[in-house]
Amino acid sequence: MMKLSIIGAGNVGATTAFIAAMRGNELGIDEVVLLDVVEKIPQGKALDISQSLPVFDLNVKIIGTTNYEDTSDSDIVVITAGLPRKPGMSRDDLIEKNLGIVKTVVENVIKYSENPWLIVVTNPLDAMAFAAKKISNSDKVIGMAGTLDSARFRCFIAQELGEEVLNVNAMTIGCHGDDMVPLISMAEVNGKPLEKFMSERKIKEIVERTQKGGAEIVELLGTSAYYAPAASVIEIIEAIDTEKIVPVSAEYSGVFIGVPAKLTDDSVQIQDNILGKMSKEEKELFSKSIEHMKELIKATEQILEKNTMKAKT
Ligand code: TXD
Numbered sequence: 001m002m003k004l005s006i007i008g009a010g011n012v013g014a015t016t017a018f019i020a021a022m023r024g025n026e027l028g029i030d031e032v033v034l035l036d037v038v039e040k041i042p043q044g045k046a047l048d049i050s051q052s053l054p055v056f057d058l059n060v061k062i063i064g065t066t067n068y069e070d071t072s073d074s075d076i077v078v079i080t081a082g083l084p085r086k087p088g089m090s091r092d093d094l095i096e097k098n099l100g101i102v103k104t105v106v107e108n109v110i111k112y113s114e115n116p117w118l119i120v121v122t123n124p125l126d127a128m129a130f131a132a133k134k135i136s137n138s139d140k141v142i143g144m145a146g147t148l149d150s151a152r153f154r155c156f157i158a159q160e161l162g163e164e165v166l167n168v169n170a171m172t173i174g175c176h177g178d179d180m181v182p183l184i185s186m187a188e189v190n191g192k193p194l195e196k197f198m199s200e201r202k203i204k205e206i207v208e209r210t211q212k213g214g215a216e217i218v219e220l221l222g223t224s225a226y227y228a229p230a231a232s233v234i235e236i237i238e239a240i241d242t243e244k245i246v247p248v249s250a251e252y253s254g255v256f257i258g259v260p261a262k263l264t265d266d267s268v269q270i271q272d273n274i275l276g277k278m279s280k281e282e283k284e285l286f287s288k289s290i291e292h293m294k295e296l297i298k299a300t301e302q303i304l305e306k307n308t309m310k311a312k313t
Pocket of ligand 1: 008009011037080081082083094098101104105121122123124125144145148176223224226229
């Protein structure tokens with residue numbers, strides 16, 4: 001049985017806890033801990049979620065807390081603590097504030113759990129996953145974005161074609177931002193290439209909508225998405241210790257970036273064979289995405305260093 005801790009009981013954190021509770025028995029999760037810095041909110045949300053379980057005869061222990069000790073011996077820790085975007089903001093605009101938060105969170109988490117999977121959700125996603133890896137020095141750090149971006153890509157393709165989403169297979173890799181790379185060459189509908197079903201112009205429109213999928217929701221809600229992000233975290237949890245390949249942000253080419261991977265044997269196993277199958281254009285876009293990340297990682301390292309210096313003086 002597994003213990004799942006979720007840090008940050010806001011929109012994404014609480015929704016992830018709710019889905020984990022609903023699917024806990026099926027996924028082998030017997031305990032969910034929801035932690036936040038704000039008093040009462042995690043306790044209140046945990047109690048509310050607990051009260052939904054009898055409705056479906058489900059048995060999962062749900063704890064709301066502000067104390068890291070309650071996360072002791074977690075198998076998986078999901079980090080959603082941090083500020084979300086407001087309309088007009090880019091994900092990269094959040095870096096300074098969220099880096100401070102993620103640093104405190106990771107330092108606390110690793111005090112109480114030995115070698116858990118760390119799934120980072122906080123934006124800017126790839127930079128925060130990099131920071132979590134640097135702070136924890138663990139081989140089990142990944143960022144969640146690719147499963148969400150892929151779900152958006154599949155959703156738009158299915159809606160456009162009036163197809164059941166089950167029959168649409170598509171993946172998005174690269175950084176979690178406008179430079180992400182929806183893999184058109186590998187997208188399939190009923191096992192056949194997407195290009196057989198849609199004009200080049202329509203595919204381009206869908207790719208752009210996917211790349212700006214987060215901003216579309218921010219414009220509508222005034223804050224970032226949370227149902228699909230939470231579901232996409234659960235997709236990663238479900239893939240751990242199975243043969244399923246999921247796009248996750250992981251260490252690659254000196255940066256953290258979305259790549260297809262298996263999460264088995266206590267490590268992230270990047271699927272180079274899939275990367276090798278990209279078209280020429282996709283390879284170029286992926287390289288551009290890596291270049292973008294190099295700059296962001298440099299900025300992240302500088303902020304981390306500045307904070308360490310400040311802490312020492
Ligand atoms: O694809 C993706 N990776 C993303 C990422 C999809 C959606 C949201 N994405 C990012 O996740 C978003 O840009 C934010 O950086 C995080 C969390 O988004 P959410 O929408 O859940 O934000 P909320 O509702 O404001 O919740 C954040 C919670 C809030 O309850 C704070 O009190 C808490 O984080 N918080 C903390 N908890 C613990 N410890 C510390 N230090 C802390 N600071 C804030």
